Amino acid sequence: MKRLLLLILITYVILVSGCGEIIKQDDANDQNNDYNSLTTTKNYDNGSNEYESVYFQDDDIISMKYKGQFIFQDVYEKEVRINMEILENLNEGRIYQLYLSPLQGVPVERLSIGYFYESGDTIYKINPTEANLNMIKSSGNIPEDSVIVCQNAEIQDTLGEDERGWHQYIEVNGDEIEYHSYNNLVETGYYESFTWKKGVGLVFYQTGYGAERASIRLKLISNVKTNQTDTANQAINNPNKTLSLSPETDSKNEDRENLCTDNEELLFSFMLANSPKTLSVCISKTQPDYIVYRLGKKDKVELEFPENKANSWSEFSYSYYLRGGGAGNEGMDLNYLTFENGGYEYQIYQEYTAKDNMTNVGIRITEKATNEESEIKGLSNSIEGSLINLRDNKKIKTEIL
Structure with a gap:
C-alpha cells in the first residue's frame, strides 16, 4: 500500500x-x-x-x-x-x-x-x-x-x-x-x-x-x-541570452554592428528587414546610469532617444506576457519596450510563439493624434540580446499583460 x-x-x-x-x-x-x-x-x-x-x-x-x-x-x-x-x-x-x-x-x-x-x-x-x-x-x-x-x-x-x-x-x-x-x-x-x-x-x-x-x-x-540590475545586462557576454539555434549562429551575431558605444552594454538589437539600418537598445556601463534607443547605421545614427539621458529609465516602459505549455497550449513569450517621442508612440517588440517556434522582432509606431499605426519589421536571424533581461530590472516601469 x-x-x-x-x-x-x-x-x-x-x-x-x-x-x-x-x-x-x-x-x-x-x-x-x-x-x-x-x-x-x-x-x-x-x-x-x-x-x-x-x-x-x-x-x-x-x-x-x-x-x-x-x-x-x-x-x-x-x-x-x-x-x-x-x-x-x-x-x-x-x-x-x-x-x-x-x-x-x-x-x-x-x-x-x-x-x-x-x-x-x-x-x-x-x-x-x-x-x-x-x-x-x-x-x-x-x-x-x-x-x-x-x-x-x-x-x-x-x-x-x-x-x-x-x-x-x-x-x-x-x-x-x-x-x-x-x-x-x-x-x-x-x-x-x-x-x-x-x-x-x-x-x-x-x-x-x-x-x-x-x-x-x-x-x-x-x-x-x-545584482538585480546587472542581470538585465548579461546578454552581452552570454550567448544564451541571444535567441539562437547553434554556436554558428552566435559567431555570426558577434560580427554584426550594433549601435552601442564602448561605454555601453547591449540590451537588444536587430537589423531592419529590407534595410541596412539597425535598431539597438543600450545601457550604460558606468555613471551616469541610462538606457538609450538608437536607429540607423554605425556611421550615421538617425534617431536617438532620449537626447537628455538624465532620468532616461523613466522615459521607457516594459511589458510582457508569458504562457507555458509549448505548441499544444499555444505557448508564447511576448515582450515590449515602449516610449513616446514627438507625438508618436514607439513599441519595440520581441514575440516568440511555440506553435511556429519562431521569434518575430520589429517596431510599431503609432501617431498619437490620429492613432494611425505603421510597422517596421526586423530580421529574426540578426537578433542580439533580449528584452527579457528587463524582467529583473527595478529601474524601469514593468507591466505584466
Missing part, C-alpha cells in the same frame, strides 16, 4: 514538472496552469531574521554559468546561465525558481528547471501554485505534492533496478548530494537528476527522455556575482 501511494505521488509530481512538447507521450503533459503565478513575483521579505542558505551561501549569486548540451531538433553545446529568482525569503527557508533564459528550439516550458523551497539542509521541489506558496509562507508546512530533491540522508529507491515504474532516490557523497528520478514504464520515459553542493548550489542538472531525446544536460562552470 505504501509503495502504491508513493508511486501515485511521484507520478503526479512528474506530470506537473513541465515536460516538453517535442516528444508527445503519455507521461509528457503540459506544465501546471499556475506556472505564471510565481514567475511574476518579485518582492520578498528582507527582514533582520532573513534565512541563510546552506547551498547558496552568497545572496549576490543569482546567475550561474554552465556548460550545456541540448538535444532537440538540433544537437549542440554552448555555455548558458541558470538564473535564480528568489520569490520569498522566510525566517525558516527560501522559495525560489531556477530557470534558463530562452533558447530557440527548446520548448518554453522546458526552460524552467523548477520551483524550490529550501529549509535547513533540505530542498523540496514544489508544485508552483498559489495555494502551495501560501501554505509554506503562513505555516511553514510542506505541501503534500512536494518532492525532496536534496537532504543529508540518503533515500533508497523503493523499486528494484529493473522493476517497471517511477524511480527516485538520493545519494550523498560528502558535500555533494545527488537526486535521481526516472520512468522506465516506456522506452522513452522521462528522467531528471540534480546534483547539489553545499556552499555552491546546483552543480549538475539533466533532464530528458529515454534514448537521449529532447534532453538538457548542464554542468556548472562558475557562480557569477550579480
Whole structure:
C-alpha cells in the first residue's frame, strides 16, 4: 500500500514538472496552469531574521554559468546561465525558481528547471501554485505534492533496478548530494537528476527522455556575482541570452554592428528587414546610469532617444506576457519596450510563439493624434540580446499583460 501511494505521488509530481512538447507521450503533459503565478513575483521579505542558505551561501549569486548540451531538433553545446529568482525569503527557508533564459528550439516550458523551497539542509521541489506558496509562507508546512530533491540522508529507491515504474532516490557523497528520478514504464520515459553542493548550489542538472531525446544536460562552470540590475545586462557576454539555434549562429551575431558605444552594454538589437539600418537598445556601463534607443547605421545614427539621458529609465516602459505549455497550449513569450517621442508612440517588440517556434522582432509606431499605426519589421536571424533581461530590472516601469 505504501509503495502504491508513493508511486501515485511521484507520478503526479512528474506530470506537473513541465515536460516538453517535442516528444508527445503519455507521461509528457503540459506544465501546471499556475506556472505564471510565481514567475511574476518579485518582492520578498528582507527582514533582520532573513534565512541563510546552506547551498547558496552568497545572496549576490543569482546567475550561474554552465556548460550545456541540448538535444532537440538540433544537437549542440554552448555555455548558458541558470538564473535564480528568489520569490520569498522566510525566517525558516527560501522559495525560489531556477530557470534558463530562452533558447530557440527548446520548448518554453522546458526552460524552467523548477520551483524550490529550501529549509535547513533540505530542498523540496514544489508544485508552483498559489495555494502551495501560501501554505509554506503562513505555516511553514510542506505541501503534500512536494518532492525532496536534496537532504543529508540518503533515500533508497523503493523499486528494484529493473522493476517497471517511477524511480527516485538520493545519494550523498560528502558535500555533494545527488537526486535521481526516472520512468522506465516506456522506452522513452522521462528522467531528471540534480546534483547539489553545499556552499555552491546546483552543480549538475539533466533532464530528458529515454534514448537521449529532447534532453538538457548542464554542468556548472562558475557562480557569477550579480545584482538585480546587472542581470538585465548579461546578454552581452552570454550567448544564451541571444535567441539562437547553434554556436554558428552566435559567431555570426558577434560580427554584426550594433549601435552601442564602448561605454555601453547591449540590451537588444536587430537589423531592419529590407534595410541596412539597425535598431539597438543600450545601457550604460558606468555613471551616469541610462538606457538609450538608437536607429540607423554605425556611421550615421538617425534617431536617438532620449537626447537628455538624465532620468532616461523613466522615459521607457516594459511589458510582457508569458504562457507555458509549448505548441499544444499555444505557448508564447511576448515582450515590449515602449516610449513616446514627438507625438508618436514607439513599441519595440520581441514575440516568440511555440506553435511556429519562431521569434518575430520589429517596431510599431503609432501617431498619437490620429492613432494611425505603421510597422517596421526586423530580421529574426540578426537578433542580439533580449528584452527579457528587463524582467529583473527595478529601474524601469514593468507591466505584466
